Amino acid sequence: MSDSASRIAGYGHWVANSLRSLWAAEASKDYLQANTRQAELEGLQFAFYARLTAIVIVSAWLFSIVPWPRDLYYGGYAFGFFLLGYIPYRLRHHPHGETIKLGFIVLDVALVSAAILVPPPVDFGSQWPVQTRLRGQEFLYLLLLPAEAALTYSPRRVIWTGVSILVIWSIGVFTIYSQPDTLRFNDVAAEEVLTSATVLELSLQPTFVGLTPWYTQLVATSLFTLLLTLTVWRSRRTLLRQVETEIVRADLARYVSPDVAEALTKRGGTRFGDPTTRTVTVLFADIVGFTKLSETLSPDRTFTLLRSFQERSCAIVFKHGGTLDKYLGDGFMATFGSIDPQPDASARALACAFELQREIERWSLKRSGDGADPLRTSIGVHCGPVTVGNLGGRERVEFTVVGDVVNVASRLEEVTREIGGSIVVSEDCIGAAGRSEWIDRFQSSREIHLRGRQQGIVVHIAV
Incomplete structure (x- = not known):
């Protein structure tokens, strides 16, 4: 040229x-x-x-x-x-x-x-x-x-x-x-x-x-x-x-989680996102078999599917007071208690997980009735101490959480395929949410070893 x-x-x-x-x-x-x-x-x-x-x-x-x-x-x-x-x-x-x-x-x-x-x-x-x-x-x-x-x-x-x-x-x-x-x-x-x-x-x-x-x-x-x-x-x-x-x-809520946008506008950008340590519940969710499913779909239909999944999921996360940390292709990461401490963060996350499961099941039935492939989600939830704050350079920062809790929650979402469950939650999260109120919703419990970790972790599984 x-x-x-x-x-x-x-x-x-x-x-x-x-x-x-x-x-x-x-x-x-x-x-x-x-x-x-x-x-x-x-x-x-x-x-x-x-x-x-x-x-x-x-x-x-x-x-x-x-x-x-x-x-x-x-x-x-x-x-x-x-x-x-x-x-x-x-x-x-x-x-x-x-x-x-x-x-x-x-x-x-x-x-x-x-x-x-x-x-x-x-x-x-x-x-x-x-x-x-x-x-x-x-x-x-x-x-x-x-x-x-x-x-x-x-x-x-x-x-x-x-x-x-x-x-x-x-x-x-x-x-x-x-x-x-x-x-x-x-x-x-x-x-x-x-x-x-x-x-x-x-x-x-x-x-x-x-x-x-x-x-x-x-x-x-x-x-x-x-x-x-x-x-x-x-x-x-x-x-x-x-x-x-x-x-x-x-405008901010179109690019970041609405509660992050709310905190930015109320507290001011210079005072928001300073690193701090607090107990946070982390939830990972993903569409099972999305890679195989996308092979049969055109790009525009794949885009429509992802957008519909994200809209439904985010509405439920926000309903329960969660923060959308980031989209991860066909999945997402959400946190509870990351912006402001939430004593009931684990209970909110569990309620969000089960409602998300029900919503995807309803959506899947509707898709099946229309002749489309059914959908299933995998969800992993864990809680514990993390560092909360802004990460990035001068030109762009991202409010996120960092710590072993994030890695464990991500591994729990991955392991759902192996142990045959839709929702896998750590014992720590069940204890924080109130064991007696939530344990009956899970069909089984077991100790598993996650990839990259030496110590085992007790989890509860809901199909």
Whole structure:
């Protein structure tokens, strides 16, 4: 191949890798956005239910203190407030759902402000001057709206709600402040010097309106909105970090055992995998006669068979709290108690072995019914002290266990063909799991000598 062709091929390879990396990054970004969007939708749903609770509580309170028939007037506002929450809730999956929600936030603020500032009709028994609507503490009801927006994990909605309150409430206050019959400090100050007695007398007039409470409301609302926005922003960052961690964990779990991925993401790569010695139960499993079986299968069918075996086996290992140490062609090695100490590691391993045997038997019957060759597994289990940690070089490490226990478990799996059993377990493992609870599941026991070992070992055999 010429130099130009080599450069073109190399460039093509670089482009292909770049595109794959870009696709993976975009996929992770899409996943992150999708999970964030889902959290916002769940927050919107929770906020709607919180609104319903607030409507019920406030309505009950108003009906208890407001005389008939004026309570019907405020009941109408409560129903309108419910509708303004229900409509965007029903449209939350709409493509323009966010714009719709922002629009309804403005309507929320306008409705609550109107309920506070607009007096009921005379027919409902209210004859107080409109200026007195600014004397009460009802403005606090408006601050419930930013609190509701904070439940949706959206800082933008909190800010939008706070700004809407500042603008709409100010319009309402100045509308009343501009009424011809409103008394103001400026009107009196133009005629006489304001004394404490004059200020007190003026403040007690029903039509008096001062701007100091409005200033206080503006400052309090701005600070409340700012603090809520910062709180939601931090909560959203925490949510994003959790989603990113889940993405990393899910990606890692495709290449390592899920519990290893979980430990890596929680403890950090620099603190995980330091060599340590602990008691671990090791399980080896293998498809009996796979080499002969693969001779009759095409490569793609062999691949499908292995993948199906691995999927079924791994699901059972993970179900019992085991760690998939590695795949070994048509078999695998699993450990129990390698990442964190498990007092019942041996019992978990034995339960895993017997369930794996039952699952392969069910699968084999199904295969036989479909005209395929039956399958049988061989399983060896042993426990004892091992060294647990990371092995490898700078570029690649592998979390694994090392020790004589691993070799014995591997030999026990191999010896199943010779002694006619499907599961061979050491006496040490039976003792650790609870001899009285497990010994009845084995059909025989004997002492055997394993290849490469001088001392014999007592094993229990299940066919």
